[in-house]
Amino acid sequence: MSIPATIDAAAFTREWEDWHAAHERRRADPHGFLAVTGLFWLSEEPTAVPGLPGLWSTGAEGPTVELAHDEELIVEGATVGGTHRFGPIAERDGVTVGFSGGVVEVATRGGRGILRPRRSDFAFLRAYAGTPVYPADPGWRVPARFVRFIAPRSIEVGAAVDGLSHVYDSPGYAEFAIDGEVFRLLAFPGHRPGELFILFTDATSGVTTYAANRTVTIEVADDSDDTVIDFNRAVNLPCAYTDFATCPLPPAENRLRIAVEAGEKTPSDRVEGVFSATGIVPSGRL
Template identity: 35%
Template sequence: MRKHGERRWGWGWLCLALPLLLLAACTRDAGGDIGPAAIDPDYVGGEQQWRLERARALQADDGWTTLVGLHWLELRAHYIGNGPRAGIDLGIGPPRLALVQQEAGEVYLTPERGVALTVNGEPLKGRVRLHPDRDEAPTRIGFDNGRGELGLIERGGRHALRVRHLDAPARSRFAGLRFWSPDPSWRMQATWVPHPPGQTLDIVNIVGQVDAMPNPGAVEFDRDGQSWRLEAVDGGDGLLVMFADGTSGHGSYGAGRYLDAPDPDGSGRLVLDFNRAYNPPCAYVRHATCPLPPPGNRLRLAIEAGEQAYPGEVL
């Protein structure tokens, strides 16, 4: 989608945008207290850059805050549009947009006559198959003069239309991000415990669906005189660790957080940097299908590092 309109920023974004030496003064702990000043300027600089990029990605034209709807396809055919006369009311865009049909496990879209739509950036002239988000080349339907976009997702054998718009309330009312003060002690060495090839882990998402995700191994690390273990799943480019901890619901997002990690080196070692733990999309919008931490990844340990609970309204 193309850029459109001005953005309004909350205090959290302004805090992130302050100069390097003020980064630590802008981070707040779970109780709202200002954290201690950082010591290593190189370390602080890296953390500031990561936090800036994190906030920018959330508000990008294809960022999570542009979501305005998630509509499950329950019937063989749905008329979609904006208003009570539509079978699926998108709540935005033209009154009549298109006909969506499910046939033999596939989904097709036929545009309403006289409505200008695009498919992957090109004018849409007739019926088209919608390829879901997990395909190599998912289909993107543009509407509302390029401000809106809808695509197909597949979860647990069900299909849904995911709708984005550049004027989404979650984007225009973005409240900024809060973090614990950077703490190098939460950047730690971990040991890789590989699983047999092909092992999967059942992951439940926030709407109750279950997906078997590739589970190549687990990571183990020591903290506060104890050993802790977290299962990892394939994150595409490296590993993804989904975890809940003693701060979940008490300073951090209640459903848990995510942490990207590199693949282990040849000696089975890798670095876990919990200062870069971040919230799933469901912390900001109601229209995402976030995978949740598996039961074994719910730790008693309070990980007071990384992103805190979102201070704004979930829209």
């Protein structure tokens, strides 16, 4: 891509390097996603989960754990024992509670209750050395126009785990041009007001970048349709690193024919799991 005349390439690279270094630090948090040691589905039958205290189940009242007299969890800073009911947990929401040796995420994905233990001493996290990337290129910082739908559209997409799906209310799409060709990408609500995220694949997917998906964030103001897609900030989702993720897959509309040679590449290592009826645990290959 050509470098826009108004951009200082050296300053752009320094800013991107600072941003990506901060992103890597968040990714490698001691209780972040690289510390996840398994993925377990809850049922109505109280069941022991490897490495966790208690018997876990779920039902109309949400997830429940039954702790033995010598077992405990830390929930919202308080020590709990006996039977603890978490209450209903909304889709894509969750709570994190402490146990001896780590924390466990109690969440809902695809309408199902799940547990994901996280340990700071997990071998994959300890060995993580960073994600390969394309060099920062100002040419991949692309002006775009955000086109709003009259009303948000419910979009169902697949998930990294078979049998699950995700539904998002898309407020619209980002429209942009590269080499004279116009493209459109559906956007979904982000974590903060004015922030949207875009799931996509492109011609590099499965070649130099992760095959299933990447994501890039854009900012949209209420009083303007102008935005920017900085593909240099296209990053991997957790499913690029581990079988324990339930990440969404891009909608069909977001599969670009062009090669977006910017952003993060395929990680050099990942956690592979052994699948069973009750969950996924490491296969021994990290």
